[in-house]
Amino acid sequence: MPEDLLIPTDAPESVRARALEPRVPVFDPTVGVAVDRHQVAAGQEVPPHRLVAIGDSLTHGFQSGAVHNTDLSWPSIVAHELGWSGLRVPRYEGMGGLPLNMELLLRELEHRYGARLSPWEFPLALFRARQLMDQVEDYWERGPGATPPELTGAMHALAVYGWDLRDALTRTAKSCQADIEAPRDSWLKQIIENHADRAALRVYPTGKAQAGATLFDVAEALGEDHGKGTEAGIETLVVFLGANNALGAVTTLQVSWSGPDYAHPKKKRAYNVWRPEHFEAELAEVVDRVKRIKARHVIWCTVPHVTIAPIARGVGDKLRPGSRYYPYYTRPWVDTARFDPARDPYITGSQARAVDAAIDCYNDEIERVVTEARGGQGGDGESPRDWYLLDVCGLLDRLASRRYITDPNARPDWWTPYPLPSSLASLDPVPDSRFLTSDGEGGRATGGIFSLDGVHPTTVGYGIVAQEVIDVMQLAGVRFTDRRGRERTGPVTVDMDRLVMRDTLLRNPPQNLTPGLELMSWADETLDWVARTLRFAF
Numbered sequence: 001m002p003e004d005l006l007i008p009t010d011a012p013e014s015v016r017a018r019a020l021e022p023r024v025p026v027f028d029p030t031v032g033v034a035v036d037r038h039q040v041a042a043g044q045e046v047p048p049h050r051l052v053a054i055g056d057s058l059t060h061g062f063q064s065g066a067v068h069n070t071d072l073s074w075p076s077i078v079a080h081e082l083g084w085s086g087l088r089v090p091r092y093e094g095m096g097g098l099p100l101n102m103e104l105l106l107r108e109l110e111h112r113y114g115a116r117l118s119p120w121e122f123p124l125a126l127f128r129a130r131q132l133m134d135q136v137e138d139y140w141e142r143g144p145g146a147t148p149p150e151l152t153g154a155m156h157a158l159a160v161y162g163w164d165l166r167d168a169l170t171r172t173a174k175s176c177q178a179d180i181e182a183p184r185d186s187w188l189k190q191i192i193e194n195h196a197d198r199a200a201l202r203v204y205p206t207g208k209a210q211a212g213a214t215l216f217d218v219a220e221a222l223g224e225d226h227g228k229g230t231e232a233g234i235e236t237l238v239v240f241l242g243a244n245n246a247l248g249a250v251t252t253l254q255v256s257w258s259g260p261d262y263a264h265p266k267k268k269r270a271y272n273v274w275r276p277e278h279f280e281a282e283l284a285e286v287v288d289r290v291k292r293i294k295a296r297h298v299i300w301c302t303v304p305h306v307t308i309a310p311i312a313r314g315v316g317d318k319l320r321p322g323s324r325y326y327p328y329y330t331r332p333w334v335d336t337a338r339f340d341p342a343r344d345p346y347i348t349g350s351q352a353r354a355v356d357a358a359i360d361c362y363n364d365e366i367e368r369v370v371t372e373a374r375g376g377q378g379g380d381g382e383s384p385r386d387w388y389l390l391d392v393c394g395l396l397d398r399l400a401s402r403r404y405i406t407d408p409n410a411r412p413d414w415w416t417p418y419p420l421p422s423s424l425a426s427l428d429p430v431p432d433s434r435f436l437t438s439d440g441e442g443g444r445a446t447g448g449i450f451s452l453d454g455v456h457p458t459t460v461g462y463g464i465v466a467q468e469v470i471d472v473m474q475l476a477g478v479r480f481t482d483r484r485g486r487e488r489t490g491p492v493t494v495d496m497d498r499l500v501m502r503d504t505l506l507r508n509p510p511q512n513l514t515p516g517l518e519l520m521s522w523a524d525e526t527l528d529w530v531a532r533t534l535r536f537a538f
Contacts, residue, residue, distance in 0.1 A: 011354040023360035025394025033374035045229035055240035057161035064452035068097025077466035083481035089157040090202040099195035106510040115511040148201040164244040165282040173204035174211040191532040216289040223294030237295035242303040248272025250312040253345040276361035297476040302363040304396040307352040310435040311454030322409040325349035332435040333517035401432040423496035459503035
C-alpha cells in the first residue's frame with residue numbers, strides 16, 4: 001500500500017474506508033434535484049429578514065486572532081450587495097476586538113522597533129506586548145467592554161467563534177453568563193478569560209425572556225416575524241457550521257477523536273475531531289431545528305478541509321509523487337530545514353489524511369441532507385424544500401496553493417483553479433493560500449487569502465465566500481437591488497475593489513512579517529499566542 005494511504009490505527013473504521021476514495025465536491029447547489037420554488041415560496045412579498053446566518057468564526061467575521069470588523073464579515077458583504085441596510089451584526093470595536101488582534105500587536109511593534117527586532121530589543125518588545133495585552137484584558141474584563149450593549153432586536157448574523165454543532169444547539173445567553181467567572185488580573189496569563197462567552201453575549205438579544213434562547217431559537221423567532229403576503233420571515237437562511245468539529249487538529253497539532261461523551265458540554269472539550277457517526281447524530285439535531293425555521297431558501301455550507309489552512313504547514317517533500325500530503329505538518333514559522341520531530345509540534349501526513357477523510361464523511365452527510373430535503377424525502381410526508389448546497393470545501397481545495405496549484409501531479413480529475421475576480425488576479429503577487437508575509441518594502445510577498453492567524457480569511461477572502469453565497473442566492477431567485485432600490489440585472493458580483501481598499505493586510509501588511517516569520521515565532525514562544533487565542537477561537 002502506498003505510504004500516504006496509511007491511516008493511523010486509532011482512526012474510526014468509517015474514516016479509514018473514506019480515505020481510500022476522497023470525496024468529489026458537488027458544485028451544483030441543487031445537487032441535481034429540481035424543486036418547484038412556488039411550492040415552498042408561495043408569497044410574492046419579500047420577507048422582512050432578507051438574510052440570516054447561523055455559524056461559527058467564519059460567519060462571525062473572525063480575523064487575525066480576533067473578531068472585530070464584523071461589518072466586513074461575509075454576511076455584511078452579502079447584505080451590501082443585496083442592497084439591504086437592515087442587517088444586524090454584533091460589534092466589537094474596542095481594543096482591536098476579542099480576544100487578541102495580532103495585526104494590532106504587530107503594527108504596534110513595527111511602529112516602535114521597525115521591520116526587524118534586534119536581539120537586544122526582544123525584552124523591550126516583550127514588555128510592550130504584555131502592556132498591550134494587559135490593556136486589552138482590562139478593557140474587556142473590567143472596562144467599557146465588560147458590559148454587553150442592550151440589544152432591542154435580534155442579530156441576523158447568529159454566529160459565535162469557537163462553537164461547534166453542540167454549542168449552537170445548546171448554548172444560551174444564560175449559560176454563557178454563568179460560565180463567565182470573576183476575572184483575575186494576571187501578569188503572566190494576560191488573555192481575556194471566557195472571551196468566547198463574552199463575545200456570545202453580544203450576539204443574543206437582551207432581556208430575561210430571551211436568556212434561555214439558543215441560536216436556533218433566535219432564528220426561529222425571526223422566521224415567525226413575517227408580514228402579510230409572505231409565508232416566512234426569513235428570505236435566505238445560511239447554515240455554516242461544523243468546522244470546529246475538526247479544526248482543533250491543526251490549531252493544537254494534536255488529533256483526539258471524539259468519545260461516547262462527545263455531546264457533553266464540558267467533556268467534549270477533550271476532543272478535536274468528531275467521529276463521523278457522532279457528527280451525523282448532531283447534524284440530525286441541527287436539521288430538525290432548521291426545519292422549524294420559516295425561511296424561504298436555506299443554504300447549507302460544507303466543512304472545508306482544515307489541513308489546507310496555513311497555520312499547519314507541510315514540511316519536507318510530499319509522501320510520494322502525486323500525493324496531497326507531506327510527511328509532517330507544523331507551524332508555518334518553523335524552519336523547514338531545521339524541523340525536528342523530537343522538538344517541534346506536528347501532526348503526521350497520515351493524521352492529516354484521516355482528518356480530511358473525516359471531513360469528507362461530514363460533507364457526505366450534509367450533501368445527503370440537502371438531497372433528501374429537495375426530493376421531499378425528509379420524513380413525515382414533507383414537501384420538497386428549497387434547500388441548496390454550497391461546497392465551501394471544494395472552493396478551498398481549488399485555492400490550495402501547496403496542495404494542488406504548485407503540484408499539478410497531485411490534482412484530482414475534478415480539480416480546476418478557482419477563477420479569482422480581476423481585482424485580485426491583477427495584483428502582484430496574486431493572493432494565495434500560503435501564510436501571509438511581507439516583502440520588506442511596504443508590500444506583500446506571499447499569502448493574501450488567510451489572515452495572520454493562519455485560519456481565518458482576510459477581508460478579500462471573506463469577499464470570495466460572499467460571492468459564492470450570492471451566486472446560490474441568485475440561483476434561488478433572490479432579487480438584488482442597488483442603494484436606490486433598483487433591481488440589479490445579470491450576475492451580481494461583489495465590489496472587490498471596495499474590499500481591497502479596506503483590506504489592510506492585502507495592501508499594507510506589517511513589514512515585520514518577514515518570509516522567515518521570525519517575529520511570529522518569537523510571539524508564539526514568548527506569548528503563547530496560538531494556544532491562548534486560537535484554541536477556543538476557531
